[in-house]
Amino acid sequence: MPYSGSSVTVTAKNANGTELFVGTANGVDTDSYLDGVAQEQISDVSFPKATDHRYIPGDAKPEADIADRDWWISKDTGKTVAKTFDLDAEPQVLVIAPANPDDTLEGTTVSMEMPVKGVLGLSLLGIAGGILLAGLSLFFFISWWQQRIRPPKKNHDGRGDSEPNGEPGPATQPISTVQPDTATGAPPRRRDLRNRRSFTAVTAGLIGTGMVLSGCASMPIAKPSNPDITPYERPALRAGEAGTFMTNYTESLDKTLGDKGTDLDKIQAAPLIDHTRAQIQIADKAKQKLRAPNFTEVVAGSPSFSKYPMWFYAFGTTDKKSTDGDKPLTQVMLVTRESASTDPLVRSASYIPTDQMPTLMADGQGAVEPGPKDFDKEMTSSADDVASYLVDGKGKDGAPDGLKEGGFKGFRDYLGGLRDKDSGFDKVDVDCKPYEDLSFEDMTLSTEHGAIGMGEVRCTLTIKVPTDYALDLGDTVEAVKTNDKDGDTVKVETAHPYVLMQTGDEVTAVATDWNVLSSRVE
Numbered sequence: 001m002p003y004s005g006s007s008v009t010v011t012a013k014n015a016n017g018t019e020l021f022v023g024t025a026n027g028v029d030t031d032s033y034l035d036g037v038a039q040e041q042i043s044d045v046s047f048p049k050a051t052d053h054r055y056i057p058g059d060a061k062p063e064a065d066i067a068d069r070d071w072w073i074s075k076d077t078g079k080t081v082a083k084t085f086d087l088d089a090e091p092q093v094l095v096i097a098p099a100n101p102d103d104t105l106e107g108t109t110v111s112m113e114m115p116v117k118g119v120l121g122l123s124l125l126g127i128a129g130g131i132l133l134a135g136l137s138l139f140f141f142i143s144w145w146q147q148r149i150r151p152p153k154k155n156h157d158g159r160g161d162s163e164p165n166g167e168p169g170p171a172t173q174p175i176s177t178v179q180p181d182t183a184t185g186a187p188p189r190r191r192d193l194r195n196r197r198s199f200t201a202v203t204a205g206l207i208g209t210g211m212v213l214s215g216c217a218s219m220p221i222a223k224p225s226n227p228d229i230t231p232y233e234r235p236a237l238r239a240g241e242a243g244t245f246m247t248n249y250t251e252s253l254d255k256t257l258g259d260k261g262t263d264l265d266k267i268q269a270a271p272l273i274d275h276t277r278a279q280i281q282i283a284d285k286a287k288q289k290l291r292a293p294n295f296t297e298v299v300a301g302s303p304s305f306s307k308y309p310m311w312f313y314a315f316g317t318t319d320k321k322s323t324d325g326d327k328p329l330t331q332v333m334l335v336t337r338e339s340a341s342t343d344p345l346v347r348s349a350s351y352i353p354t355d356q357m358p359t360l361m362a363d364g365q366g367a368v369e370p371g372p373k374d375f376d377k378e379m380t381s382s383a384d385d386v387a388s389y390l391v392d393g394k395g396k397d398g399a400p401d402g403l404k405e406g407g408f409k410g411f412r413d414y415l416g417g418l419r420d421k422d423s424g425f426d427k428v429d430v431d432c433k434p435y436e437d438l439s440f441e442d443m444t445l446s447t448e449h450g451a452i453g454m455g456e457v458r459c460t461l462t463i464k465v466p467t468d469y470a471l472d473l474g475d476t477v478e479a480v481k482t483n484d485k486d487g488d489t490v491k492v493e494t495a496h497p498y499v500l501m502q503t504g505d506e507v508t509a510v511a512t513d514w515n516v517l518s519s520r521v522e
Helices: 027-033 119-148 194-214 242-258 272-285 373-392 406-419 474-479
Strands: 007-014 020-025 039-046 050-056 074-078 080-086 093-098 108-113 295-301 310-318 329-337 345-353 427-434 450-464 489-503 506-510 515-521
Touching (some): 007 020, 007 093, 020 027, 020 080, 242 295, 242 310, 272 345, 272 474, 272 515, 329 450, 345 489, 373 406, 373 489, 373 506, 406 450, 406 489, 474 515
Antiparallel strands (some): 007 108, 020 093, 295 310, 310 329, 329 345, 427 450, 489 506
């Protein structure tokens, strides 16, 4: 709105008893949510009655229920709804819609009120000032005009002034050089100050009247403004929302795990959803119960985005009952959100020792700078180094630290067991490649002393079994079999998520575990 220094109350009433919804949000969210939806937009208001508005055709209703969105800054429902907001606050978008998506806004009237205390006084003061300026202009113009047409002074003989040589002088001279003739001329006249005093009194009266009517101390509240409107921005996860997100995610994951994966796609997406589905199958085969971790401390970091899709990192320090071992662990999650109509989806999750958790440096808006370009390149080269190590167990020059520890070492030990001469297998081959369906290198964060990112490598084990041997690869591989074909070759797909951290010039890859995804017989 082109005003400042006041507040505005917007009220919507429905005469048909329809339940209404009113909410305020950042423009980036409403633009995404209402994209393709029929709507009436009011973009400018000129009091008392003029508005700039336009109708945008589209679908009858948004993709998701309006009241369920988590990005509303404020919201309310009722047959009559109202919202008061400060015109000097950060810009927001106000949305009025039916609370029930199957209803319409037929019979709804919207009104807007703005307190304008002092505006009458300002108007009268402006009028007084205009009259004052007009009077001054007229006064000086008349004075100038009178001097311009004043007749020349006479000499003693009744003629005009002359030069010493008898030639006629100029018709007029500068006022400062004209001397009165004290011998025969008229005596000096008093300057008439009465008009000037009257004019001064009128001027003071006009100014005084304007100040009284404006309330002196109550100068105008609402006044026209020409704000410099910038694109709406918001961080992907606003300050204070990290704990809410982690709590909601944990509760949803617990429910999904208890229902054997029902609605898992509403909270997870690839590559993580592949891991979880396999874990559910394995736990069911082993008659074990899975549960989501509990967190004692939560941190989140994200750059500020002005459009969807968005992404952020969530860090949750687990309690002692959530993980094995004596050392506390922190779960690192990469979360994406495609639009305002969709929910956040966790794309990757892995653990790091809590004492290795880096410090995120956020600005006043809670935004964290993306990782530097050099680290993005390091993400790509490190993914190749991890894949190479998982195949041959040899760390290349320049490869990140940590490859011979944790989940990386655990996989190499498993591979060694399959290749042991007592295993009975003829041959065990492995092929590993970085996961390419998610651009991990485009989603990194700067930290106090470096940067942090996530990655994943997928491996395929090819196991040749002697024809006279019975095939037994254990419950884990059996639980994720995708076919019942007879054969002497088994293909096992595995996933290796990890966290990559840079501290100064040192780069470390951390993996606490790895996952069997599927198996098939060929």
